[in-house]
Amino acid sequence: MMDALLELCRIFLTTFVLTLVMPIFWLVLLLVYLQYRRLASREEKLFGRTINPIGRQMVIALGFGALGGFAASIILVLLGLSLEQIGLYFLWPVALLLLLINPRYLCFSYAGGIVSVFVILFRHILVPLFPVVAENFIIDNLLMIHIPALLVLIGLLHLVEALLIYVSGHLGSSPVYLKQSDGKVVGAHILQRFWPVPLVALLVAVVPEVEIVGVSMPDWWPIIQSSLQPGTGESLQYMIIPVAAGLGYSDIALSTAPREKTVSSAAWLALYSIILLCLAVGSEYYSFLVLPGVIFAPLGHELLILYGNRQENNRPPLYREGPYGVAVMMVLPASPADDAGLREGDLITKINGQQVTGNTDLLQKIDDSYFMIFIEGERKGEPFSVVLKKRSSPTRDGFLNGKLERNRQTFNHPLLHRCAALGLIPAPPADSKIFLVMKQGRSSKWLNKWKERIFK
Numbered sequence: 421m422m423d424a425l426l427e428l429c430r431i432f433l434t435t436f437v438l439t440l441v442m443p444i445f446w447l448v449l450l451l452v453y454l455q456y457r458r459l460a461s462r463e464e465k466l467f468g469r470t471i472n473p474i475g476r477q478m479v480i481a482l483g484f485g486a487l488g489g490f491a492a493s494i495i496l497v498l499l500g501l502s503l504e505q506i507g508l509y510f511l512w513p514v515a516l517l518l519l520l521i522n523p524r525y526l527c528f529s530y531a532g533g534i535v536s537v538f539v540i541l542f543r544h545i546l547v548p549l550f551p552v553v554a555e556n557f558i559i560d561n562l563l564m565i566h567i568p569a570l571l572v573l574i575g576l577l578h579l580v581e582a583l584l585i586y587v588s589g590h591l592g593s594s595p596v597y598l599k600q601s602d603g604k605v606v607g608a609h610i611l612q613r614f615w616p617v618p619l620v621a622l623l624v625a626v627v628p629e630v631e632i633v634g635v636s637m638p639d640w641w642p643i644i645q646s647s648l649q650p651g652t653g654e655s656l657q658y659m660i661i662p663v664a665a666g667l668g669y670s671d672i673a674l675s676t677a678p679r680e681k682t683v684s685s686a687a688w689l690a691l692y693s694i695i696l697l698c699l700a701v702g703s704e705y706y707s708f709l710v711l712p713g714v715i716f717a718p719l720g721h722e723l724l725i726l727y728g729n730r731q732e733n734n735r736p737p738l739y740r741e742g743p744y745g746v747a748v749m750m751v752l753p754a755s756p757a758d759d760a761g762l763r764e765g766d767l768i769t770k771i772n773g774q775q776v777t778g779n780t781d782l783l784q785k786i787d788d789s790y791f792m793i794f795i796e797g798e799r800k801g802e803p804f805s806v807v808l809k810k811r812s813s814p815t816r817d818g819f820l821n822g823k824l825e826r827n828r829q830t831f832n833h834p835l836l837h838r839c840a841a842l843g844l845i846p847a848p849p850a851d852s853k854i855f856l857v858m859k860q861g862r863s864s865k866w867l868n869k870w871k872e873r874i875f876k
Contacts, residue, residue, distance in 0.1 A: 500642015755843020
């Protein structure tokens with residue numbers, strides 16, 4: 421028994437490593453890279469620099485994605501889910517098409533719901549009316565999909581995603597200035613994470629019993645039975661193969677800090693996953709639960725997003741222009757502001773003893789200062805003070821001999837760039853001329869997508 425378990429572990433680990441060199445996994449990596457490059461491009465336009473380096477984003481995504489995929493693979497093998505049952509090769513094309521509509525639709529909840537609807541339509545309507553349709557190779561494979569198994573996969577991957585959001589969703593948050601419907605500009609954090617997920621899956625086939633090879637599994641396995649039925653003298657042969665998937669998380673923290681937002685999102689997503697898993701396992705024994713599960717997979721996921729957005733929009737923004745001082749949205753690591761001890765959420769009220777009236781006034785006072793700048797303010801209701809030191813050597817950040825390079829004619833235009841050069845992203849003034857607008861546009865006659873536009 422111990423030898424069989426060790427052999428199974430060896431096969432599992434070898435297959436998991438092979439996933440990392442598969443072309444489909446590198447395609448997932450490319451898609452993830454393109455998403456992070458798009459985010460970096462937006463940061464360059466707003467701040468004149470990349471706030472979250474693409475390389476670091478990719479390393480974080482790959483590391484956490486591999487851990488999540490390893491955990492999910494163990495559960496998939498224990499349950500005995502096979503590719504024929506879950507229809508993974510149908511999910512990916514649909515997911516890639518949805519990606520063209522909106523990056524946040526790169527999610528198996530939407531793709532799985534669409535594929536499941538097609539399975540139901542063909543299985544219960546089209547094939548009974550037109551039996552010849554079932555002779556098509558693609559349709560025949562589509563009809564082999566076991567919807568409860570597919571729903572289990574979706575629920576399991578989202579449970580893994582909830583864990584990934586909890587531990588890493590706040591990493592790489594991107595500060596932005598958003599113009600609201602009332603015309604005022606406020607600060608927010610865009611939360612977008614994408615994880616390439618290597619997976620170990622099962623492939624099952626009916627073979628003669630005399631040809632069965634490999635590791636003998638216990639009688640209780642698989643937990644979810646295959647829809648294939650072996651004949652006399654035949655048995656089911658399971659093979660472990662490498663596959664790949666992708667998980668994505670897109671949200672906005674407007675009235676809460678990024679960490680607080682991701683904890684809340686992870687909790688709600690975990691609840692969604694548990695409900696979907698209950699419907700999926702229940703539908704294995706009670707067929708009337710299949711349709712509720714198919715509907716809940718995409719609709720429940722979309723309701724989570726709408727509920728989260730409503731919660732954010734119904735509360736006052738966390739970073740906006742106040743009656744006095746300037747709030748700090750973000751402090752960039754290894755920057756002069758970070759070295760000085762400034763922290764996210766600080767309220768800067770004075771520079772060198774002089775009252776700060778707004779963003780432009782803050783930058784003007786810092787620009788007019790010499791090498792060392794005495795900053796006073798409030799931190800969690802308590803007074804604080806730090807000394808900000810300008811870097812004395814010329815850098816790409818625009819510092820020269822302890823002074824910011826100045827262009828009097830364009831001082832207001834690169835305001836955010838100059839803040840970022842200090843490692844400081846302040847909350848915007850309500851009438852900021854630099855902001856990002858997320859508005860709904862038409863991508864075709866019947867598809868909508870969110871478009872980003874940056875105004876300067």
